[in-house]
Amino acid sequence: MKERTKLLLIILVFLASYYVPWNHPTIRQSGLEAFMMLREYARHHVLTCLIPAFFIAGAIAVFVSQAAVLKYFGATAKKVVSYSVASVSGAVLAVCSCTILPLFAGIYTRGAGIGPATAFLYSGPGINVLAVVLTARILGWELGLARAIGAVAFAIITGLLMAFIFRKDDAARTAGEIYLPDEDGMGRSLLQNGLYMLTMVLILIFAAFARPAEGSTGLWPAIFAAKWFITMALLIVLGVMLKSWFTKDELVTWVQSTWGFMKQIFPLLAAGVLVAGFMLGRPGHPALIPEHYIQSLVGGNSLWANLFAALSGALMYFATLTEVPILQGLLGAGMGKGPALSLLLAGPALSLPNMLVIGGVMGVKKTAVFCVIIVVLSTIAGMGYGWIAG
Numbered sequence: 001m002k003e004r005t006k007l008l009l010i011i012l013v014f015l016a017s018y019y020v021p022w023n024h025p026t027i028r029q030s031g032l033e034a035f036m037m038l039r040e041y042a043r044h045h046v047l048t049c050l051i052p053a054f055f056i057a058g059a060i061a062v063f064v065s066q067a068a069v070l071k072y073f074g075a076t077a078k079k080v081v082s083y084s085v086a087s088v089s090g091a092v093l094a095v096c097s098c099t100i101l102p103l104f105a106g107i108y109t110r111g112a113g114i115g116p117a118t119a120f121l122y123s124g125p126g127i128n129v130l131a132v133v134l135t136a137r138i139l140g141w142e143l144g145l146a147r148a149i150g151a152v153a154f155a156i157i158t159g160l161l162m163a164f165i166f167r168k169d170d171a172a173r174t175a176g177e178i179y180l181p182d183e184d185g186m187g188r189s190l191l192q193n194g195l196y197m198l199t200m201v202l203i204l205i206f207a208a209f210a211r212p213a214e215g216s217t218g219l220w221p222a223i224f225a226a227k228w229f230i231t232m233a234l235l236i237v238l239g240v241m242l243k244s245w246f247t248k249d250e251l252v253t254w255v256q257s258t259w260g261f262m263k264q265i266f267p268l269l270a271a272g273v274l275v276a277g278f279m280l281g282r283p284g285h286p287a288l289i290p291e292h293y294i295q296s297l298v299g300g301n302s303l304w305a306n307l308f309a310a311l312s313g314a315l316m317y318f319a320t321l322t323e324v325p326i327l328q329g330l331l332g333a334g335m336g337k338g339p340a341l342s343l344l345l346a347g348p349a350l351s352l353p354n355m356l357v358i359g360g361v362m363g364v365k366k367t368a369v370f371c372v373i374i375v376v377l378s379t380i381a382g383m384g385y386g387w388i389a390g
Contacts, residue, residue, distance in 0.1 A: 030278045030287040037277030037325065038270060049137045052204035057129055058258030059200065062250070063193060073112040073120065086119035087155035088127065105361045114362065115163025118370055119155040121358070125348040126151035134324045135344065137208055139331065142389065147344050150381050154345060158373050165369060188245050196245065199238045206231045273325040280329025287329075295334035301386030303379070309339035310378035313347030314371060323347050338386020346378040 021027055072085040104124070108117040125131075127148065136144025188196075209227045223230075242251060280294070281287030298305045313323075327340050350371060359367040 033281040034277035082116040115159040119159030123155035276325040276329040298339040301338040306382035309342040313343040314350040338382040342382030
């Protein structure tokens, strides 16, 4: 963190401590709600959801070659391959909206077509594994699934539209082959790496398996009753894999990568939870912003509500994962499910600082079209989801 940023934070904390009327009942209630929401996250989401997800993200960063992903964006790569890789690269690279910018600039300036490059630009932060998992855990599996499907579809549609609209400009650019050599498999086969990743994903799924509704019968209650036995069995299997297939140096690198994600994201997430709790409260527990304001702006499933949510998401900057607690508060205050998805699909991939950087790489015109496409698609998706979800 830069020294100026530290100084600014100190000044903001001082001003808040000095001027905020903490003795006012509404402010005191909002402060209580901020820490109640933080406690809720600590109790219900950190150990069973975030920690496994951090280890998966660390493993992806260390054991999945970025070179193996990026090399498919070259001018001679097949379109089906390019767009397929670009649309799921967020899940593979596990980067945030700021980390994706230098990667996008690198592949675009080295010859990638504008279609695969912009698909990659959207997909990177849009399909962040941690964000999708936390969305499903906190806001419900329906919204998490809709976010994952929408993000993949948006990446492909956005790339194809950009490639079509700017096909002449793209053809005029100097064709360049992007070649990044594959890293070796570190002594493991593709099957072994796949089983290792699958085991960690299953640990995450069963550890975070939610209690079924009261009175439920069938498979889900049985799985919930056995979730910890299954999780322990999977942990033993993972331990055998780590002992047999990985070197000590690889394990150390994996843990260091995981710790890097944790120390980068945990403070931001905690701050986001506190701010969301203070401003919006928990569902059923009002805080600083009255619920009727939220309901009037983004309640229901109107065109205006979805468009406003998409525009707000496009302009605001969300640190990684902070959009989830913010939306939790908004939903509790009366936000419609459709506008919630609109914000989720537009927010992580765009922000005002992000737009400025993208404009410097591919120009104002292309950037404006890219942003309009994302906002329009997010609005349409939100209205559709709101209609389906009722």
